[in-house]
Amino acid sequence: MSEQDIEAKSNGTMCKSHAIYDEDMVVVTHASMHFNLSSEIVDNVKDYFIKLVQRKLFYQDFTAVDDISFNVKKGEVFGIIGTNGSGKSTMLKMISGVLKPTTGTIEVRGNISPLIELGAGFDPELTARENVYLNGAILGYNKKFLDDHFEQIVEFAELHDFMDVPIKNYSSGMVARIGFAIATVVKPDILIVDEILSVGDFLFQEKCENRINELMDGGTTVIIVSHSIEQIERLCDRALWIEKSKQRMLGPVDEVCEMYRAHAGD
Protein backbone atom coordinates (compact mmCIF):
# COMPACT_ATOMS: atom_id res chain seq x y z
CA MET A 1 0.00 0.00 0.00
CA SER A 2 1.46 3.36 -0.96
CA GLU A 3 1.53 6.36 1.33
CA GLN A 4 -1.14 8.12 -0.66
CA ASP A 5 -3.51 5.21 -0.16
CA ILE A 6 -2.99 5.27 3.54
CA GLU A 7 -3.52 9.02 3.64
CA ALA A 8 -6.74 8.74 1.66
CA LYS A 9 -8.08 6.05 3.89
CA SER A 10 -7.27 7.94 7.04
CA ASN A 11 -9.60 10.75 6.08
CA GLY A 12 -12.55 8.40 6.23
CA THR A 13 -11.78 6.67 9.48
CA MET A 14 -11.40 9.35 12.11
CA CYS A 15 -12.46 7.57 15.21
CA LYS A 16 -11.54 9.67 18.24
CA SER A 17 -14.14 11.85 19.92
CA HIS A 18 -12.79 15.35 19.15
CA ALA A 19 -13.50 17.40 16.06
CA ILE A 20 -10.96 17.73 13.25
CA TYR A 21 -11.09 20.68 10.91
CA ASP A 22 -9.96 20.92 7.33
CA GLU A 23 -7.42 23.63 8.03
CA ASP A 24 -3.70 22.76 8.06
CA MET A 25 -1.85 23.87 11.18
CA VAL A 26 1.56 22.38 10.43
CA VAL A 27 2.82 21.71 6.93
CA VAL A 28 6.17 19.98 6.60
CA THR A 29 7.51 19.79 3.06
CA HIS A 30 10.58 17.70 2.24
CA ALA A 31 12.31 18.75 5.44
CA SER A 32 15.85 17.50 6.05
CA MET A 33 18.23 18.25 8.86
CA HIS A 34 21.98 17.76 8.47
CA PHE A 35 24.47 18.00 11.27
CA ASN A 36 28.18 18.37 10.98
CA LEU A 37 29.10 15.36 13.06
CA SER A 38 32.80 15.84 13.43
CA SER A 39 33.83 13.38 16.11
CA GLU A 40 34.14 16.15 18.66
CA ILE A 41 32.78 19.65 18.53
CA VAL A 42 35.45 22.07 17.39
CA ASP A 43 35.19 25.02 19.67
CA ASN A 44 38.66 26.36 20.09
CA VAL A 45 41.10 27.89 17.71
CA LYS A 46 43.80 25.26 18.06
CA ASP A 47 41.47 22.39 17.20
CA TYR A 48 40.04 24.41 14.38
CA PHE A 49 43.40 24.74 12.69
CA ILE A 50 44.38 21.14 13.31
CA LYS A 51 41.14 19.97 11.77
CA LEU A 52 41.49 22.44 8.93
CA VAL A 53 44.90 21.06 8.10
CA GLN A 54 43.58 17.52 8.34
CA ARG A 55 40.63 18.54 6.18
CA LYS A 56 38.26 16.96 8.64
CA LEU A 57 36.28 20.05 9.38
CA PHE A 58 33.33 19.92 7.04
CA TYR A 59 33.19 16.33 6.02
CA GLN A 60 31.38 14.18 8.55
CA ASP A 61 27.86 14.97 7.56
CA PHE A 62 25.05 13.32 9.48
CA THR A 63 21.45 13.39 8.33
CA ALA A 64 19.16 13.34 11.33
CA VAL A 65 15.97 13.86 9.36
CA ASP A 66 15.84 12.94 5.71
CA ASP A 67 13.19 14.31 3.37
CA ILE A 68 10.10 14.10 5.55
CA SER A 69 6.75 15.52 4.52
CA PHE A 70 3.44 15.56 6.35
CA ASN A 71 0.72 17.90 7.46
CA VAL A 72 -1.26 18.14 10.65
CA LYS A 73 -4.81 19.44 10.63
CA LYS A 74 -6.46 21.68 13.19
CA GLY A 75 -7.76 19.67 16.13
CA GLU A 76 -5.85 16.57 15.15
CA VAL A 77 -3.73 14.54 17.54
CA PHE A 78 -0.65 13.46 15.66
CA GLY A 79 1.87 10.95 16.92
CA ILE A 80 5.47 10.42 15.87
CA ILE A 81 6.96 7.01 16.62
CA GLY A 82 10.29 5.41 15.95
CA THR A 83 13.17 3.74 17.76
CA ASN A 84 15.84 5.65 19.68
CA GLY A 85 17.88 8.02 17.56
CA SER A 86 15.60 7.85 14.57
CA GLY A 87 15.07 11.62 14.46
CA LYS A 88 11.78 12.08 16.32
CA SER A 89 12.96 14.74 18.70
CA THR A 90 14.85 16.54 15.95
CA MET A 91 11.57 16.68 14.06
CA LEU A 92 9.81 18.23 17.05
CA LYS A 93 12.57 20.77 17.51
CA MET A 94 12.18 21.77 13.89
CA ILE A 95 8.44 22.24 14.31
CA SER A 96 8.85 24.31 17.46
CA GLY A 97 11.36 26.58 15.70
CA VAL A 98 14.39 25.64 17.79
CA LEU A 99 16.14 24.12 14.77
CA LYS A 100 15.88 25.34 11.22
CA PRO A 101 15.67 22.63 8.54
CA THR A 102 18.75 22.45 6.32
CA THR A 103 16.53 21.97 3.29
CA GLY A 104 12.78 21.93 2.84
CA THR A 105 10.24 24.07 4.62
CA ILE A 106 8.11 23.91 7.74
CA GLU A 107 5.08 26.12 8.01
CA VAL A 108 3.37 26.57 11.35
CA ARG A 109 0.14 28.52 11.86
CA GLY A 110 -0.74 29.68 15.34
CA ASN A 111 1.10 29.73 18.63
CA ILE A 112 3.00 26.74 19.91
CA SER A 113 3.36 25.65 23.50
CA PRO A 114 6.29 23.28 23.74
CA LEU A 115 6.28 20.71 26.49
CA ILE A 116 9.74 19.56 25.59
CA GLU A 117 11.33 18.80 28.93
CA LEU A 118 9.33 20.49 31.62
CA GLY A 119 10.91 23.29 33.53
CA ALA A 120 13.64 23.91 30.96
CA GLY A 121 13.65 27.63 31.74
CA PHE A 122 13.67 27.41 35.52
CA ASP A 123 16.30 29.16 37.56
CA PRO A 124 17.07 27.00 40.62
CA GLU A 125 17.93 30.04 42.75
CA LEU A 126 14.51 31.62 42.34
CA THR A 127 11.36 30.65 44.20
CA ALA A 128 8.56 28.78 42.49
CA ARG A 129 6.51 31.97 42.39
CA GLU A 130 9.29 33.83 40.58
CA ASN A 131 9.88 30.90 38.28
CA VAL A 132 6.23 30.87 37.23
CA TYR A 133 6.74 34.41 35.95
CA LEU A 134 10.12 33.68 34.39
CA ASN A 135 8.90 30.55 32.62
CA GLY A 136 5.71 32.29 31.59
CA ALA A 137 7.74 35.13 30.08
CA ILE A 138 9.84 32.61 28.16
CA LEU A 139 6.68 31.11 26.72
CA GLY A 140 5.61 34.60 25.65
CA TYR A 141 2.94 35.47 28.22
CA ASN A 142 2.80 38.99 29.62
CA LYS A 143 2.64 40.08 33.24
CA LYS A 144 -1.08 40.78 33.35
CA PHE A 145 -1.88 37.36 31.95
CA LEU A 146 0.33 35.69 34.54
CA ASP A 147 -1.14 37.74 37.38
CA ASP A 148 -4.62 36.69 36.28
CA HIS A 149 -3.77 33.02 35.91
CA PHE A 150 -1.34 32.58 38.79
CA GLU A 151 -3.91 30.98 41.10
CA GLN A 152 -5.00 28.60 38.36
CA ILE A 153 -1.40 27.45 37.82
CA VAL A 154 -0.81 26.88 41.52
CA GLU A 155 -4.15 25.12 41.77
CA PHE A 156 -3.29 22.71 38.99
CA ALA A 157 0.19 21.98 40.31
CA GLU A 158 -1.20 21.46 43.84
CA LEU A 159 1.77 23.17 45.40
CA HIS A 160 0.16 25.97 47.43
CA ASP A 161 2.45 25.62 50.41
CA PHE A 162 5.66 25.60 48.42
CA MET A 163 5.39 28.65 46.21
CA ASP A 164 7.98 30.67 48.11
CA VAL A 165 10.54 27.89 48.26
CA PRO A 166 13.50 28.06 45.85
CA ILE A 167 13.09 25.58 43.00
CA LYS A 168 16.44 23.98 43.88
CA ASN A 169 14.76 22.46 46.91
CA TYR A 170 12.01 20.91 44.78
CA SER A 171 11.88 17.28 43.74
CA SER A 172 11.88 16.58 40.01
CA GLY A 173 8.23 15.58 40.16
CA MET A 174 7.30 18.92 41.73
CA VAL A 175 9.27 20.79 39.05
CA ALA A 176 7.41 18.86 36.37
CA ARG A 177 4.06 19.73 37.95
CA ILE A 178 4.80 23.44 37.86
CA GLY A 179 6.20 23.19 34.34
CA PHE A 180 3.17 21.38 33.00
CA ALA A 181 0.80 23.77 34.77
CA ILE A 182 2.46 26.81 33.18
CA ALA A 183 2.71 25.34 29.70
CA THR A 184 -0.95 24.38 29.54
CA VAL A 185 -2.54 27.30 31.37
CA VAL A 186 -3.25 28.94 28.06
CA LYS A 187 -5.09 27.13 25.30
CA PRO A 188 -2.32 26.94 22.69
CA ASP A 189 -3.12 26.39 19.00
CA ILE A 190 -0.50 23.67 18.88
CA LEU A 191 0.76 21.64 21.83
CA ILE A 192 3.99 19.70 21.48
CA VAL A 193 4.52 16.82 23.87
CA ASP A 194 7.84 14.98 24.04
CA GLU A 195 7.84 11.98 26.37
CA ILE A 196 6.81 14.13 29.28
CA LEU A 197 3.90 12.08 30.42
CA SER A 198 6.31 9.71 32.12
CA VAL A 199 7.08 12.16 34.93
CA GLY A 200 5.24 12.57 38.18
CA ASP A 201 3.20 10.02 40.10
CA PHE A 202 0.36 8.16 38.40
CA LEU A 203 -2.26 10.52 39.78
CA PHE A 204 -0.54 13.48 38.21
CA GLN A 205 0.03 11.61 34.97
CA GLU A 206 -3.68 10.99 34.82
CA LYS A 207 -4.32 14.66 35.49
CA CYS A 208 -1.96 15.64 32.67
CA GLU A 209 -3.63 13.30 30.24
CA ASN A 210 -7.03 14.68 31.22
CA ARG A 211 -5.78 18.21 30.65
CA ILE A 212 -4.45 17.26 27.23
CA ASN A 213 -7.80 15.66 26.39
CA GLU A 214 -9.51 18.84 27.52
CA LEU A 215 -7.29 20.92 25.24
CA MET A 216 -7.94 18.56 22.34
CA ASP A 217 -11.68 18.97 22.83
CA GLY A 218 -11.16 22.72 22.67
CA GLY A 219 -9.65 22.43 19.19
CA THR A 220 -5.95 22.40 20.07
CA THR A 221 -3.72 20.50 17.69
CA VAL A 222 -1.43 18.10 19.53
CA ILE A 223 1.81 16.52 18.34
CA ILE A 224 3.13 13.73 20.54
CA VAL A 225 6.41 11.86 20.47
CA SER A 226 6.62 8.71 22.53
CA HIS A 227 8.28 5.32 22.83
CA SER A 228 5.06 3.95 24.21
CA ILE A 229 2.97 2.62 21.33
CA GLU A 230 0.09 2.12 23.72
CA GLN A 231 0.05 5.79 24.59
CA ILE A 232 0.20 6.82 20.93
CA GLU A 233 -2.60 4.42 20.05
CA ARG A 234 -4.76 5.66 22.89
CA LEU A 235 -4.36 9.37 22.16
CA CYS A 236 -3.65 9.87 18.45
CA ASP A 237 -5.65 9.99 15.24
CA ARG A 238 -2.78 9.65 12.81
CA ALA A 239 0.85 8.76 13.20
CA LEU A 240 4.15 9.11 11.41
CA TRP A 241 6.77 6.40 11.71
CA ILE A 242 10.33 7.56 11.28
CA GLU A 243 13.05 4.93 11.00
CA LYS A 244 16.74 5.78 10.65
CA SER A 245 15.91 9.39 9.71
CA LYS A 246 13.62 8.34 6.89
CA GLN A 247 9.86 8.41 6.60
CA ARG A 248 8.61 4.82 6.80
CA MET A 249 4.89 5.24 7.05
CA LEU A 250 2.23 7.89 7.48
CA GLY A 251 -1.40 7.08 8.16
CA PRO A 252 -4.12 6.18 10.65
CA VAL A 253 -2.66 5.37 14.01
CA ASP A 254 -3.85 1.73 14.16
CA GLU A 255 -2.24 0.75 10.88
CA VAL A 256 1.03 2.55 11.56
CA CYS A 257 1.31 1.01 15.01
CA GLU A 258 0.54 -2.43 13.67
CA MET A 259 3.25 -2.16 11.03
CA TYR A 260 5.61 -0.67 13.60
CA ARG A 261 5.09 -3.58 15.96
CA ALA A 262 5.75 -6.04 13.20
CA HIS A 263 8.75 -4.39 11.63
CA ALA A 264 10.38 -2.10 14.20
CA GLY A 265 14.11 -2.14 13.91
CA ASP A 266 14.33 -3.63 10.41
Place this chain on the structure above:
Amino acid sequence: MNPIIAIREFKKHNFLLYYLTARDFKVKYRRSVLGIFWSVLNPLLMMIILSLVFSSIFRADIANFPVYLILGQSLFQFMSEGSSSAMSSILANAPLIKKVYIPKYIFPLEKVIFAFVNFVVSLVAVALVMLVFKVVPSWQIVFLPLLLVYMMLFTLGLGLLLSALAVFFRDIIHLYGVLVTAWTYLTPLFYPISMLPDWLQQALQFNPMLHYVNYFRDILLYHTAPTLLENLICIVFAVVTLVIGLFAFRKSQDKFILHV
Protein backbone atom coordinates in the same frame (compact mmCIF):
# COMPACT_ATOMS: atom_id res chain seq x y z
CA MET B 1 12.91 40.67 8.38
CA ASN B 2 10.36 43.33 7.76
CA PRO B 3 10.49 46.09 10.38
CA ILE B 4 6.84 45.90 11.46
CA ILE B 5 7.13 42.19 12.24
CA ALA B 6 10.46 42.83 13.95
CA ILE B 7 8.92 45.48 16.22
CA ARG B 8 5.95 43.25 17.03
CA GLU B 9 8.34 40.41 17.87
CA PHE B 10 10.34 42.75 20.07
CA LYS B 11 7.24 43.92 21.92
CA LYS B 12 6.11 40.36 22.45
CA HIS B 13 9.33 39.61 24.30
CA ASN B 14 9.39 42.85 26.26
CA PHE B 15 8.22 41.23 29.43
CA LEU B 16 10.79 38.47 29.08
CA LEU B 17 13.54 41.06 28.79
CA TYR B 18 12.22 42.85 31.84
CA TYR B 19 11.87 39.67 33.82
CA LEU B 20 15.33 38.32 32.96
CA THR B 21 16.85 41.61 34.13
CA ALA B 22 14.80 41.46 37.32
CA ARG B 23 15.95 37.88 37.82
CA ASP B 24 19.60 38.87 37.52
CA PHE B 25 19.02 41.55 40.11
CA LYS B 26 17.33 39.19 42.51
CA VAL B 27 19.94 36.48 42.13
CA LYS B 28 22.82 38.93 42.45
CA TYR B 29 21.66 40.45 45.70
CA ARG B 30 19.82 37.55 47.25
CA ARG B 31 20.91 36.89 50.82
CA SER B 32 23.34 39.76 50.99
CA VAL B 33 22.49 42.06 53.86
CA LEU B 34 23.29 45.30 52.06
CA GLY B 35 21.72 44.17 48.80
CA ILE B 36 21.61 46.85 46.15
CA PHE B 37 23.82 49.17 48.24
CA TRP B 38 26.71 47.10 47.01
CA SER B 39 26.24 48.68 43.60
CA VAL B 40 27.00 52.03 45.24
CA LEU B 41 29.49 50.78 47.79
CA ASN B 42 31.62 48.82 45.35
CA PRO B 43 32.71 51.70 43.10
CA LEU B 44 33.24 53.86 46.20
CA LEU B 45 35.56 51.34 47.86
CA MET B 46 37.35 50.74 44.57
CA MET B 47 37.84 54.46 44.12
CA ILE B 48 39.23 54.85 47.66
CA ILE B 49 41.76 52.04 47.18
CA LEU B 50 42.86 53.27 43.77
CA SER B 51 43.20 56.89 44.90
CA LEU B 52 45.29 55.80 47.87
CA VAL B 53 47.53 53.69 45.65
CA PHE B 54 47.93 56.09 42.77
CA SER B 55 48.17 59.35 44.64
CA SER B 56 51.09 57.96 46.64
CA ILE B 57 52.86 56.01 43.87
CA PHE B 58 52.43 58.05 40.72
CA ARG B 59 51.89 61.42 42.30
CA ALA B 60 50.03 62.29 39.15
CA ASP B 61 49.03 65.88 39.45
CA ILE B 62 45.35 65.76 38.75
CA ALA B 63 42.96 68.13 40.40
CA ASN B 64 40.07 66.33 42.11
CA PHE B 65 41.75 62.98 41.52
CA PRO B 66 39.02 60.88 43.22
CA VAL B 67 36.37 62.42 40.96
CA TYR B 68 38.59 61.95 37.91
CA LEU B 69 39.09 58.35 38.94
CA ILE B 70 35.53 57.33 39.74
CA LEU B 71 34.18 58.86 36.52
CA GLY B 72 36.54 56.82 34.34
CA GLN B 73 36.33 53.75 36.51
CA SER B 74 32.53 53.51 36.61
CA LEU B 75 32.09 54.13 32.89
CA PHE B 76 34.73 51.55 32.00
CA GLN B 77 33.18 49.11 34.44
CA PHE B 78 29.84 49.40 32.62
CA MET B 79 31.50 48.56 29.31
CA SER B 80 33.60 45.67 30.61
CA GLU B 81 30.85 44.16 32.75
CA GLY B 82 28.26 44.49 29.99
CA SER B 83 30.40 43.03 27.23
CA SER B 84 31.87 40.19 29.35
CA SER B 85 28.55 39.01 30.69
CA ALA B 86 26.94 39.33 27.25
CA MET B 87 29.79 37.24 25.83
CA SER B 88 28.89 34.14 27.85
CA SER B 89 25.13 34.75 27.80
CA ILE B 90 24.39 32.50 24.83
CA LEU B 91 26.44 29.63 26.25
CA ALA B 92 24.92 30.08 29.70
CA ASN B 93 21.42 29.80 28.28
CA ALA B 94 22.22 26.82 26.09
CA PRO B 95 19.75 24.48 27.85
CA LEU B 96 16.98 26.94 27.13
CA ILE B 97 17.97 27.65 23.53
CA LYS B 98 17.92 23.94 22.83
CA LYS B 99 14.37 23.53 24.02
CA VAL B 100 12.30 26.61 23.41
CA TYR B 101 12.31 29.10 20.58
CA ILE B 102 13.31 32.53 21.89
CA PRO B 103 14.94 35.24 19.78
CA LYS B 104 18.57 34.81 20.76
CA TYR B 105 19.53 38.48 20.86
CA ILE B 106 17.45 38.69 24.06
CA PHE B 107 20.29 37.18 26.10
CA PRO B 108 23.19 39.54 25.26
CA LEU B 109 20.77 42.49 25.23
CA GLU B 110 19.54 41.60 28.69
CA LYS B 111 23.09 41.40 30.06
CA VAL B 112 23.94 44.83 28.65
CA ILE B 113 20.74 46.29 30.11
CA PHE B 114 21.58 44.74 33.48
CA ALA B 115 25.08 46.28 33.38
CA PHE B 116 23.47 49.58 32.43
CA VAL B 117 21.11 49.45 35.41
CA ASN B 118 24.07 48.74 37.68
CA PHE B 119 25.90 51.66 36.14
CA VAL B 120 22.97 53.99 36.76
CA VAL B 121 22.91 52.90 40.41
CA SER B 122 26.65 53.49 40.65
CA LEU B 123 26.05 57.08 39.50
CA VAL B 124 24.85 57.61 43.07
CA ALA B 125 28.41 56.87 44.17
CA VAL B 126 29.70 59.31 41.55
CA ALA B 127 27.33 61.98 42.84
CA LEU B 128 28.47 61.33 46.43
CA VAL B 129 32.14 61.74 45.53
CA MET B 130 31.39 64.90 43.56
CA LEU B 131 29.49 66.24 46.57
CA VAL B 132 32.37 65.52 48.92
CA PHE B 133 34.89 67.23 46.64
CA LYS B 134 32.50 70.07 45.89
CA VAL B 135 32.49 69.50 42.13
CA VAL B 136 29.13 70.86 41.09
CA PRO B 137 27.97 69.87 37.62
CA SER B 138 26.87 72.71 35.41
CA TRP B 139 24.47 72.86 32.46
CA GLN B 140 26.73 70.52 30.43
CA ILE B 141 25.06 67.65 32.29
CA VAL B 142 22.41 67.75 29.55
CA PHE B 143 24.92 65.83 27.40
CA LEU B 144 24.85 62.89 29.81
CA PRO B 145 21.89 61.08 28.16
CA LEU B 146 23.70 61.30 24.81
CA LEU B 147 26.78 59.66 26.29
CA LEU B 148 24.63 56.94 27.81
CA VAL B 149 23.11 56.19 24.41
CA TYR B 150 26.57 56.00 22.79
CA MET B 151 27.84 53.71 25.51
CA MET B 152 24.76 51.49 25.35
CA LEU B 153 25.07 51.02 21.57
CA PHE B 154 28.82 50.47 21.73
CA THR B 155 28.58 47.91 24.55
CA LEU B 156 25.67 46.13 22.89
CA GLY B 157 27.55 45.86 19.60
CA LEU B 158 30.58 44.48 21.38
CA GLY B 159 28.45 42.09 23.43
CA LEU B 160 26.63 40.74 20.37
CA LEU B 161 29.89 40.17 18.52
CA LEU B 162 31.58 38.48 21.48
CA SER B 163 28.57 36.30 22.32
CA ALA B 164 28.45 34.97 18.76
CA LEU B 165 32.22 34.41 18.69
CA ALA B 166 32.20 32.64 22.05
CA VAL B 167 29.79 30.01 20.72
CA PHE B 168 32.24 28.96 18.04
CA PHE B 169 35.54 29.64 19.83
CA ARG B 170 35.45 29.17 23.60
CA ASP B 171 39.02 30.46 23.78
CA ILE B 172 37.71 33.96 23.43
CA ILE B 173 36.24 33.78 26.93
CA HIS B 174 39.68 33.24 28.44
CA LEU B 175 41.32 35.70 26.12
CA TYR B 176 38.86 38.52 26.70
CA GLY B 177 39.66 38.73 30.41
CA VAL B 178 43.28 39.48 29.55
CA LEU B 179 42.29 41.89 26.81
CA VAL B 180 40.05 43.86 29.15
CA THR B 181 42.91 44.20 31.64
CA ALA B 182 45.17 45.52 28.88
CA TRP B 183 42.36 47.80 27.75
CA THR B 184 41.99 49.16 31.31
CA TYR B 185 45.63 50.22 31.32
CA LEU B 186 45.44 51.64 27.81
CA THR B 187 42.60 53.93 28.83
CA PRO B 188 43.61 56.90 30.97
CA LEU B 189 41.49 55.91 33.94
CA PHE B 190 43.94 56.62 36.75
CA TYR B 191 46.64 58.62 35.00
CA PRO B 192 46.52 61.71 32.77
CA ILE B 193 47.00 60.99 29.07
CA SER B 194 49.68 63.71 28.96
CA MET B 195 51.92 61.28 30.91
CA LEU B 196 52.25 59.08 27.83
CA PRO B 197 54.73 59.50 24.96
CA ASP B 198 53.37 61.27 21.90
CA TRP B 199 53.12 58.26 19.62
CA LEU B 200 51.10 56.35 22.20
CA GLN B 201 48.78 59.30 22.70
CA GLN B 202 48.20 59.29 18.94
CA ALA B 203 47.61 55.54 18.86
CA LEU B 204 45.14 55.75 21.72
CA GLN B 205 42.88 57.94 19.61
CA PHE B 206 41.67 54.63 18.18
CA ASN B 207 40.56 53.49 21.61
CA PRO B 208 36.83 54.24 21.77
CA MET B 209 36.82 54.13 25.56
CA LEU B 210 39.29 57.04 25.64
CA HIS B 211 36.72 59.22 23.90
CA TYR B 212 33.83 58.09 26.05
CA VAL B 213 35.77 58.59 29.27
CA ASN B 214 36.94 62.05 28.14
CA TYR B 215 33.38 62.92 27.23
CA PHE B 216 32.18 61.88 30.67
CA ARG B 217 34.84 63.96 32.42
CA ASP B 218 34.31 66.93 30.14
CA ILE B 219 30.67 67.27 31.01
CA LEU B 220 30.85 66.48 34.72
CA LEU B 221 34.32 67.49 35.89
CA TYR B 222 35.69 70.12 33.49
CA HIS B 223 32.45 71.86 32.64
CA THR B 224 33.18 71.94 28.94
CA ALA B 225 30.65 71.05 26.32
CA PRO B 226 31.90 68.30 23.98
CA THR B 227 32.51 69.58 20.46
CA LEU B 228 30.58 68.41 17.44
CA LEU B 229 33.67 66.49 16.32
CA GLU B 230 33.92 64.67 19.65
CA ASN B 231 30.25 63.73 19.35
CA LEU B 232 30.77 62.49 15.81
CA ILE B 233 33.72 60.34 16.83
CA CYS B 234 31.67 58.81 19.64
CA ILE B 235 28.74 58.15 17.30
CA VAL B 236 30.92 56.54 14.64
CA PHE B 237 32.56 54.18 17.15
CA ALA B 238 29.17 53.22 18.58
CA VAL B 239 27.38 52.73 15.28
CA VAL B 240 30.21 50.86 13.56
CA THR B 241 30.57 48.50 16.53
CA LEU B 242 26.84 47.92 16.67
CA VAL B 243 26.58 47.21 12.94
CA ILE B 244 29.47 44.73 13.07
CA GLY B 245 27.97 43.06 16.14
CA LEU B 246 24.49 42.80 14.63
CA PHE B 247 25.84 41.48 11.36
CA ALA B 248 27.98 38.79 12.98
CA PHE B 249 25.16 37.80 15.30
CA ARG B 250 22.50 37.56 12.60
CA LYS B 251 24.79 35.64 10.30
CA SER B 252 25.55 32.96 12.86
CA GLN B 253 22.54 32.74 15.19
CA ASP B 254 20.88 29.82 13.41
CA LYS B 255 24.02 27.75 13.91
CA PHE B 256 24.30 28.46 17.65
CA ILE B 257 22.22 25.46 18.58
CA LEU B 258 24.60 23.08 16.80
CA HIS B 259 27.54 24.31 18.86
CA VAL B 260 26.27 25.17 22.34
